[in-house]
Amino acid sequence: MSALAANHAGIRRWLWAVAGLVFLMVVVGGATRLTGSGLSITEWKPITGALPPLSTQAWAEEFAKYQASPQYQILNNGMSLGEFQFIYWWEWGHRQLGRFIGLVFLAGFLVVALRRLLPGRQLAILFGMGLLLGLQGAIGWIMVASGLQPGMVAVAPVKLTLHLTFAGLFFASVVAFATWLTPLRRPETAGSAAMAWLLLLLTFVQIALGGLVAGSKAGFTFNTWPLMDGAVVPPGSLLFAQQPFWENFVDNVALVQFNHRLGAYVLFAFALWQLWWLKRKAPQSSAAKRATVIAGMVTAQAALGVATLLLVVPLWAGLAHQALAFAVLAMAVEHVTRTGAQTADAA
Known part of the structure; x- marks a missing residue:
């Protein structure tokens, strides 16, 4: 190669x-x-x-x-x-x-x-x-x-x-x-390919959930954080108010926004956990450096998402949030590609 x-x-x-x-x-x-x-x-x-x-x-x-x-x-x-x-x-x-x-x-x-x-x-x-x-x-x-x-x-x-x-x-x-x-500029210690792929999957899921938020204009409602409608977890009567049940996941702005929030929490937590794991295993590796960049970008994206919500989606914030999501995606793809190549070479 x-x-x-x-x-x-x-x-x-x-x-x-x-x-x-x-x-x-x-x-x-x-x-x-x-x-x-x-x-x-x-x-x-x-x-x-x-x-x-x-x-x-x-x-x-x-x-x-x-x-x-x-x-x-x-x-x-x-x-x-x-x-x-x-x-x-x-x-x-x-x-x-x-x-x-x-x-x-x-x-x-x-x-x-x-x-x-x-x-x-x-x-x-x-x-x-x-x-x-x-x-x-x-x-x-x-x-x-x-x-x-x-x-x-x-x-x-x-x-x-x-x-x-x-x-x-x-x-x-x-x-x-x-x-x-x-x-590659220099050889690197192989990271965890499975962990890199999971990060990429979570990133894709979160982008898709963001698409549902954008399509249903869910970002223009429930403009508070960390509470949503006065609670961390809104009542089921709000999240599943529509019939049939499955339509709530695409048309109910409350559940659509709540799922996007949950996706952000999971992605943020996993990015930090991956960083901790790689820093502990191989602190000087390129994989650990990429994980550091990804964790920083995910943190910035989470903060920007909260700001976009609280400001009721001004144009600049909405565009910056979408752009940074694809920047995170690019880094996650590079992480998978590099980690996978190094794992293959090690095998």
Whole structure:
């Protein structure tokens, strides 16, 4: 692996550029959601949709399409053309960035494949990552379409969560591949691969729970901490007020927020426990240093989450919270990749 890594600096730069673009996409997507812009474009045109309205008539036609949507009729009735253009440009920019990411990934993949810069197995992995990226685009439209159904003023929380989770999966795959191709500066004592994988799993679960919070706008309620509705654990009559029972986990803002809080506590505690364990076993190892960084980032993310809740989700805090979540994810992926490689080498 070290010889392969040393010979492919160009591939690494390409992958890290893709990862950076996806990170930016997550932030732009968060801004699109928080500004209420996600349903401003009511059609999915993968090719021709790249062009925005270029005339007064074209803008009038786009506005008329939005005026026919449930969100306009129920929530934004009376919106001016200027106000519509504001939310339109956010959604248009979000979609263009997605197209750009697709083109950058495709161009890089074609160069790698045509010049046979990687073995067949690694090419197959890159191809699968490309399919995942394409699927993510399709899920994005499915999410938008859910918000255009009669009576809807926002996208379905489950589909928003699916969109965010698949973005995380693609981002994680790119970071893992780039990390795998990056040579180690020095050998390190192997950490616990199982512990690293569990941390990554908890991070993914917490991001998904955050997606449900975002989709249901649960962050705009119960804006106190550490108590929630006056208690550490709200009563069951509040957490499970809806029928059927399972709908509480996606549509009941009380349970959705409570689960996100629990996920944060578990992730925070595990990050600190992993740090203690690695510092005790191999205090000078790279694994221990990564665990230190991860624990610090998780602590900052927890504090930012509390601040976002108490401030009732201002735009800057919501975006920072989402961005830091993906930074934690990147570190967790690097931790798994490095720990796994060292464990394999030791075996």
